[in-house]
Amino acid sequence: MNALLRRDLALALRAGGGFGLGLAFFLIVTVLVPFGVGPQSDLLARIAPGILWLGALLACLLSLDRLLALDWEDGTLDLLATSPLPLEAALSIKALAHWITTGLPLVIAAPVFGVLLSLPGQGYLWLVLSLALGTPALSVIGTFGAALTVGIKRGGLLLSLLVLPLYVPTLIFGAEAARRGAEGLDPTTPLLMLAGITAGVIALMPFASAAALRINLR
Numbered sequence: 001m002n003a004l005l006r007r008d009l010a011l012a013l014r015a016g017g018g019f020g021l022g023l024a025f026f027l028i029v030t031v032l033v034p035f036g037v038g039p040q041s042d043l044l045a046r047i048a049p050g051i052l053w054l055g056a057l058l059a060c061l062l063s064l065d066r067l068l069a070l071d072w073e074d075g076t077l078d079l080l081a082t083s084p085l086p087l088e089a090a091l092s093i094k095a096l097a098h099w100i101t102t103g104l105p106l107v108i109a110a111p112v113f114g115v116l117l118s119l120p121g122q123g124y125l126w127l128v129l130s131l132a133l134g135t136p137a138l139s140v141i142g143t144f145g146a147a148l149t150v151g152i153k154r155g156g157l158l159l160s161l162l163v164l165p166l167y168v169p170t171l172i173f174g175a176e177a178a179r180r181g182a183e184g185l186d187p188t189t190p191l192l193m194l195a196g197i198t199a200g201v202i203a204l205m206p207f208a209s210a211a212a213l214r215i216n217l218r
Contacts, residue, residue: 001085001093008097022059022102023109029055030113041118048117049127049178055113056106056131057171060138063102064163065156067094067146068213077150081217087210095136095143095206103135119182126181130194134174137198140205141166147213169197 033051037043071077080090110131111124119127145163152158177190 001089004085004090004093005097008094009101021062023105025062026055026059026106026109026113029058030116033117044118045120045182048114048119049123049182050175051117052110052114052119052127053131053134053171053175053178056103056110056135057138057167059106060098060102060135060142061160061163063098064142064146065149065159067098067143068150069146072150077213077217081214087213088206091143091147091209091213092140092202092206095140098142099136099139103131103139107131107135122184123178123182126187126191127178130174130177130181130187130191133191133194133198134170137170137201138167140201140209141170144205144209144212147209147216150213150216170194173197 029051033047034044037047068077071080081087083090107128110127111119114124114127142163145159145166148162149159173190173194177187177194180187180190
């Protein structure tokens with residue numbers, strides 16, 4: 001499993017799906033929002049948690065279409081399906097590699113980008129915590145979408161359409177937790193809901209991903 005994780009990390013970085021692309025997109029979203037809504041600091045402070053969460057979510061989508069595509073093209077998925085390692089575990093490792101190369105850099109960079117949107121000082125901790133709890137779910141759900149669309153030519157748009165509705169609960173509770181923290185309110189309830197969604201997704205989604213991938217490999 002460690003060898004598979006190291007391989008996927010190396011492939012993600014070489015194939016352009018590493019942290020640089022996601023961070024660049026995240027930065028573009030953060031920079032463009034003030035041009036669209038105006039430079040008022042009070043307005044930016046109110047919408048900053050939602051904008052930062054939406055930017056992180058969209059940045060996670062960028063590399064999903066390549067998550068399984070390379071392994072499909074070179075036949076690695078067939079080997080994984082027949083290897084002693086359960087396919088559910090292999091897909092979980094791929095989701096972990098995606099989170100390390102995409103989600104984790106977004107979590108680390110979010111406070112820096114929050115400065116650009118005038119995020120209140122008390123909101124930084126809760127923004128980072130909500131992203132740390134929520135972005136693993138985005139990667140695991142994205143792996144499910146990639147398993148559904150693997151082998152489909154130009155399946156990136158279809159993948160986004162399939163995955164985005166599944167992302168909505170994570171986005172709602174993640175942005176709400178960050179908003180409450182920024183306004184000095186108690187964010188415990190949305191954080192617990194977010195943690196519950198992530199735990200449920202991590203526990204159940206690899207089995208759905210493996211089942212979808214087995215159907216595509218037949």
